Structure formats: C-alpha cells, structure tokens
Amino acid sequence: MRICESNPFGIVGRSAKTQQVLQNIEKVALGRWPVLVLGETGTGKDLVARSIHGAGAPGPFVTIDCSSLVGPLMESELFGHTRGAFTGAVGSKLGLIEMANGGTAFFDEIGELPLDMQAKLLRVLQEKEFRPVGSLQQRRSDFRIVAATNRDLAKEVDRGTFRRDLYYRLNVVSLRLAPLRERTDDLDPLIDHFLSMYGNSHEVSGEVRDALHAYEWPGNVRELENCIQQMVAINTGPVLHQHDLPSPVQNSIHARRAHSMAAAAVAVGSTVMMKPPARAEFPDRPAGHDVPVLPLIEMERRAILRALEYTNGDRGVAAHLLGIGRTTLYRKLKEYQMAV
Numbered sequence: 001m002r003i004c005e006s007n008p009f010g011i012v013g014r015s016a017k018t019q020q021v022l023q024n025i026e027k028v029a030l031g032r033w034p035v036l037v038l039g040e041t042g043t044g045k046d047l048v049a050r051s052i053h054g055a056g057a058p059g060p061f062v063t064i065d066c067s068s069l070v071g072p073l074m075e076s077e078l079f080g081h082t083r084g085a086f087t088g089a090v091g092s093k094l095g096l097i098e099m100a101n102g103g104t105a106f107f108d109e110i111g112e113l114p115l116d117m118q119a120k121l122l123r124v125l126q127e128k129e130f131r132p133v134g135s136l137q138q139r140r141s142d143f144r145i146v147a148a149t150n151r152d153l154a155k156e157v158d159r160g161t162f163r164r165d166l167y168y169r170l171n172v173v174s175l176r177l178a179p180l181r182e183r184t185d186d187l188d189p190l191i192d193h194f195l196s197m198y199g200n201s202h203e204v205s206g207e208v209r210d211a212l213h214a215y216e217w218p219g220n221v222r223e224l225e226n227c228i229q230q231m232v233a234i235n236t237g238p239v240l241h242q243h244d245l246p247s248p249v250q251n252s253i254h255a256r257r258a259h260s261m262a263a264a265a266v267a268v269g270s271t272v273m274m275k276p277p278a279r280a281e282f283p284d285r286p287a288g289h290d291v292p293v294l295p296l297i298e299m300e301r302r303a304i305l306r307a308l309e310y311t312n313g314d315r316g317v318a319a320h321l322l323g324i325g326r327t328t329l330y331r332k333l334k335e336y337q338m339a340v
Contacts, residue, residue, distance in 0.1 A: 014189055
C-alpha cells in the first residue's frame, strides 16, 4: 500500500491546487477575516473550514447547516429564544450565534439561507448584536464567520436570491476548492488514506486503480470515500478487484469500453480500406511485394500499440480487440518495455 500524503490540517493531497489551498489556509487562519469557501458538493469545504479555525485562535467551532434551517423555528435556532416565546417554548434556549461567541461560526451551504434571514445575519455581522426570539434585550456575540456554498453566489446576487451587501461582507477572502476530476494527482493519496481508515490491510488491484482514475467523480472526495467503504465492506480478501467496484463506477467502465470499441471498429475499418503503401515509400523491398516483411515480434508490438491508440489507453478493451487476456497484455507490455 502506498503511503498517503497528509499535513497538520488533515487534508490529503499532493496536487498543485491542493497545495495552494493549504498555503491559503495558513495565511488566513491567524486573522479574523470572513472567509467564503466555494466548491462542489463533496470537495471538503467543511474540512477546510475546520482547518482555518483549528490553525487560528482558540474558541468554539459551531456548524450552522443553512439547508436544514426551515420553517418558523429557523430564527430560534440561530438566535435562541426565551421561555414562552411561542407555543412549545417551555424553557429558554441558547442560539447557535451565541454559542459561537469567541470562536468560529461555520455557515454551511449559506446559499440556502432565505432572504429575510440574510438581512438579520448581516445585522449581526455588522453590529455584533442580536435579539433572541421573545426577548427585548440585545445580546452580543463576537465570532469569526466562515461560510461555504456549492452555488455561484455572484449569479445568485444577480438573480436577486442573495443579498449583495451580505455577499460582499462574506467574500473578503475566498477559497475555491477544485473538483476531484481536476486534481487527479490527489487520487492515489486519497485512495490509500481511505484504505488505511476503513480497510484491514486491504489493497486495490491495478485495474481498480486505473478505473478509479478514469472515473469522473461527480460526488468528489465524499463519493470516493463511500466507494472505498463499499468495496471493503463486501470483500474479505486483501485485494479489491474490479467486480467489487460500486455500480456507478462499473457503469462508467462499461460505457467507456463501448465507446472505445465503437471508435476502434471505425478506425480499423478505415485502416482496411486504405490503399497499400506506394513502392516509393519502401524503395528497398523486392519487386512484386505490396507490403514490407516485418518480424513477427515487431508486428505483434505494432498491433498492441495500435490497439491501445484506438482505445485511448484502455487496456481491457485493447486486450479484447487483440483476442488476448488482460494479464497477457500486461506481460507483453512489460516484455516489449512499452510504457503506455
């Protein structure tokens, strides 16, 4: 098993984009500037927020999931309430805003926050004051805000679904997390990291690692973690094979092979219809011969190269087109010292 590459923040990865994020975390962590973390679902926005807090000043870290703040109790969740403030309020309650005093309030999926609550949050950020539901007294809470969203907030502002003044208040420092498909250098360290977390000396076969690299990962790191968990759960052996992969990855393999085989069939048909090379291209060949004579080994080597070119490097499809097993193809590649 390869050694995973991590850091004090617990963020695994070696790609240039991940290293840039780590550098930015170190820069912003010691200040108290608002930070807006942008990225698709599953890219690790929560981990980045916790890293910013953990590397900075001590204090509580309070997560506020804006997507779960629904209905009339939303304001109570944020600002708390007094006893008897509404039906069912049998006692007073401390709100999440007050709980974050002296620390960090992480507003996850802040793009989901309704406009009326956006206005009240803006006042808290400006004045450091709020009023619990049912109370006439103002309270103070001084916290650092880190917000995250998978939406394009600038477009939401143009649509009128997100307040422009709140957007500028939050977007003092922005960190954009690249999707996993744009930082494939992180795949191997992440695979090994999750194997060490969930496996029992498990390893992935070469074909599985190839398949994981070829997959697009629409769910990003969270989907990769779930993939490794599923594979370990259904396989008691030390090596995880292609048939252990979850259905989305399996479907992607089949679709890619079907596409490659269709492209290969078209390419082979075009090659067959090509005219034989003119004699001027092979001036040394004996008269009466239409094609040059090549050693069988060289013909086999060229056939393997052509098959891999037709299939865009998919060794499984290439082996199928050549009429040989995948293991045989690997052996031939090693025998001919072909790093394809």
